[in-house]
Amino acid sequence: MSLVNNKQTARGLALEVLTEVFEQGAYSNIALNKALEGTNLSAQDKGLATELVYGTVSRKITLEWYLAHFIDDRDKLDNWVYYLLMLSLYQLLYLDKLPVHAVVNEAVELAKRSKGTDKFVNAILRKISQADLPDPASIKRKNKRLSVQYSVPVWLVQTLVAEYGDERAEKIFASLHQRNKASVRVTDTSCLDDLQAALGAERSHLSPVGLVKSHGHFAGTEAFKSGLLTIQDETSQLVAPTLQLEGHEVVLDACAAPGGKTCHMAFYMDSGKVVALDLYDHKLALIQENADRLGLSDKIETQKLDASRVHEVFGPDSFDKILVDAPCSGIGLIRRKPDIRYNKAGQDFEALKKIQLQILDSVCQTIKKGGIITYSTCTIIAKENQEVLREFLDSHPDFEQVALTHPESSIVTEGMILITPELFQTDGFFIGQLRRRF
Structure with missing residues (x-):
């Protein structure tokens, strides 16, 4: 049943987006942005709709657990x-801050599109609002309890507890429900202090060229439009400096879109260049768009190519340095993309590791003797990080x-950078580095 008529309210729009996310596997950020573009909601209502979509998705497992105490048979309900x-x-x-009566009344109005449903919805929500709710802390099995408390699938609970131990894993889970900071990379370091003051921002604890705010719309500023800053997470800003670029090198960015790291590397270039690869034309267009805005088009060469086939197109000793920002599970991005946790499964990691190793095996055939390969991911799972580098070194x-x-020593482990979200x-994020010896 179409939800088009519900677009006139924040809750109606949120319900439409949630239906796309839960039934069609849509990405919450993409579906939400598309819905917001097609509505005349006020800025305040757009903010509420955004909060409702991300909040409901991020708390899905917790919410389902509570509802199970009030709904006898979920399968009898329309989705x-x-x-x-x-x-x-x-x-x-x-x-x-939202009054109970307002929440219930709005839900009842939305439910009127199906005869009798409004009475059912009213009864359930009134019952919930007047009841002493069960406490997830009472769940005896640890993995199940953590899953419900933090709305994290049991398989991910097991994975992170095994890797980080109970205490740190629980801190990671809790951090996933904290609002993500807005962060930018300043392209002209001489402007750092002035931009910090003008934007009301703070200096990054991790990146010497980063500014952060608890929230904000940096992309709407004149500084962004003029190329003085670019949107990039603090962790991502650490990648390009690891290559210690001098400006004359030919650098390969094997998995480049949307181009944040590509442009960061290009900033170091004078006579050198960055060859940026991606599989899709629209993603290459994003790289070019970033390069144009930042005045770096002459330093970046884009090419449509599968990163696992680099050695078939480029010969030996083609590149001085290489970045492999590898395709990964994206587990490190859950705070910003909450649906990631529900779209992955434990078995994904082995398949991803195979792809990551294929890419490394291909690009390593094109690096010069003494050349550096930086390997990075936006995941915190060892199978995609430390284990990938270990297996690569064992066979190379x-x-x-x-x-x-x-x-910041807390993010360095065994000569690799590993940043978990709670820190x-x-x-x-993860960064490791390799060098061709001979």
């Missing part, structure tokens, strides 16, 4: 009714690991 109850329960539990004796360092409220 949209269940999503409406989830959406409303999120507001009752987590948005204290002509390469060695280069130990990376950082002033600095950033994306989760």
